Structures are given as structure tokens and as C-alpha cells.
Amino acid sequence: MADQHPGQVQTHGSRTAELVAVSRARHLLRHNPPYIFHDPYAFQFLSKRWQRILGYRLIDAFVSGIVLRRLMPITTQPLTRARFTEDCLLAAIEDGVGQYVILGSGYDTFALRHPGLDVTIFEIDLASTIALKRERAGAAGLALPDSLRLIPIDFEKDDLADRLTAHGFDPEKRSFFNWLGVTYYLSREAIQDTLDQVAGITCPGSEIVFDYLAETNSIPEDERSLAQGMKNYVGKLGEPMITSFDPATVETDFNTVGRWDVVRNDSPADQQQRYVAGRGDVYALPPLFWCLHLRRRG
Numbered sequence: 001m002a003d004q005h006p007g008q009v010q011t012h013g014s015r016t017a018e019l020v021a022v023s024r025a026r027h028l029l030r031h032n033p034p035y036i037f038h039d040p041y042a043f044q045f046l047s048k049r050w051q052r053i054l055g056y057r058l059i060d061a062f063v064s065g066i067v068l069r070r071l072m073p074i075t076t077q078p079l080t081r082a083r084f085t086e087d088c089l090l091a092a093i094e095d096g097v098g099q100y101v102i103l104g105s106g107y108d109t110f111a112l113r114h115p116g117l118d119v120t121i122f123e124i125d126l127a128s129t130i131a132l133k134r135e136r137a138g139a140a141g142l143a144l145p146d147s148l149r150l151i152p153i154d155f156e157k158d159d160l161a162d163r164l165t166a167h168g169f170d171p172e173k174r175s176f177f178n179w180l181g182v183t184y185y186l187s188r189e190a191i192q193d194t195l196d197q198v199a200g201i202t203c204p205g206s207e208i209v210f211d212y213l214a215e216t217n218s219i220p221e222d223e224r225s226l227a228q229g230m231k232n233y234v235g236k237l238g239e240p241m242i243t244s245f246d247p248a249t250v251e252t253d254f255n256t257v258g259r260w261d262v263v264r265n266d267s268p269a270d271q272q273q274r275y276v277a278g279r280g281d282v283y284a285l286p287p288l289f290w291c292l293h294l295r296r297r298g
């Protein structure tokens, strides 16, 4: 559990959020259907530079086959975690959930992909990332639905419950929270505080899905250099990964007792088996990230 102090300073939009959009866009351009995760809008949220790279097969082959070759195995996880989470979300909506909160939403496109759903969507992120998302949506001519509420927040400093209720979140309505690709960038205190605040403003039956980085000792030795390479890379982008957990003790580590039931602590092997096995076009899922699905107790 090698926690450090949070070191993230962002004056521009999140670079790691853009890399997630790159993985989603590249999946549709370079891999075969059926897709693990189908996001036809991801490409439009990329910078011109990334659009150029993905737009030309030869440049993409150079970048993915040479420049970023060692890191490419981590590009499958943004697809599987999103698929897992939205499968859980759609089942929850079917079962009557009426509010969807995306914590650290980056360039999430659920609202664009599901315009007809009777669900209030809240996207929450740092102000700089939200501003860039709006700017890129505008430049691409994408109209973000009026019902979508974009809320700037810093999980390290701000009060999530206050912000959500100020933007119309109803604590009495069952809700679903998505918190993907974020916990490892936060301090342990901010993670627990955010989870406690979510417990404090949600009614029984509400759900949350988030992923977390396995601590180094829980990662097989031959995969640790990939984990280190990934940490070095995102650290240089100004978004250091600072917190990880032991998958064997997450229930006590996240202090879920009494408030949350663990629906599933989904391992990379589970997700590999469910979404990736039998495919030859995407990288196998490395054993670095787990997904935790929790439900609020009555």
C-alpha cells in the first residue's frame, strides 16, 4: 500500500481521461465487432493530435507498435471496466434506478449514447476537465443534453454531497454511481471520504461501481514492470497514481461494513474470461485493476 500525497495539478483537461477516450476510439477503428464497449463519440472528444494519429493507420502503427508498445496491454481495461459498469447500470435502471452519477467523468458519453432514457445524469469532475469536455463537444457540434448536469468538484477538497444536492440530486431516489479510472489518483483519505459521502446521500438499494489498482505485492512478479511503466507514464503526464489496495482486504480497507454490501469484487481474470477470452484482436487483460460493485444496505 504505497500511498503518497496527492500531486495532481491540472490547469488543462485530464490527459488520462483523453487516453481512455483514445482506447475507446481505437477499439472501433482497429478491432472487430462485436465490440467490448461501443462508443461512437469517443473520437470526437480527442485532441487534433490524437485524431491525426488514429486517423492514419501507419502513424497509429508507429505509435502503438513502437512508441507506446510496452504500455498497450493496459488499453483493454478501460473497455472492460466500462462494459462491466454499464451492464450493471442498465440492469439497475431496468429495476427502477432514476439517477446516474459519474464521478471523475472525463469524456464519458453515456448521455449522448442513451438520449431517450428517463434518468437524470450528473457528471462530476475537475473544473478544467469539464471545461475542455464542453469545448470539444461544441467544436464537434455535439449538443450535450439539457438534462445532463456537469458539476465541477475536487474530491480532495470539496463537499460532494453539498454539490450534488445543490444540483438537484434527490437522496430519496435510488441512484447508481460510476467511479471509474479515478481512485488510484486520489489520496486514501479522499477515497474514503467520497465513499462515505456517497453512503450518506443515497438510499438503500443504491449502487456504486469503481475500479482500484492492486497493490504491488498482489500483482504477479512478471507483470510488475508493466505496472511500473504505467505509473511512470501517467506520472509524467502530471497525474501520478498514488493509491492501491490489496484485493483480499477491500471490504475492511474501504470500510464498507454496515453500509454497503459487496455485490462483486470482480478480478481481472473474471473480466478477461467474460469479455476478452477468445478474441485475438485486443490485448489480454493484465492483472492490475479490479472492479468493486457495492449496494447500499437497508
Ligand SMILES: C[S@@+](CC[C@H](N)C(=O)[O-])C[C@H]1O[C@@H](n2cnc3c(N)ncnc32)[C@H](O)[C@@H]1O
Pocket: 008, 013, 014, 016, 017, 020, 021, 078, 103, 104, 105, 106, 107, 108, 124, 125, 126, 129, 153, 154, 155, 156, 179, 180, 181, 182, 185, 186
Ligand atoms: C483516467 S480519467 C477517467 C475518466 C472516466 N471516468 C473514464 O473512465 O473514462 C480520471 C478522471 O478523474 C478526474 N480526477 C482526477 N483527480 C480528481 C479530483 N481530485 N477531483 C475530481 N476529479 C478528479 C480527472 O479529471 C479525470 O477526468
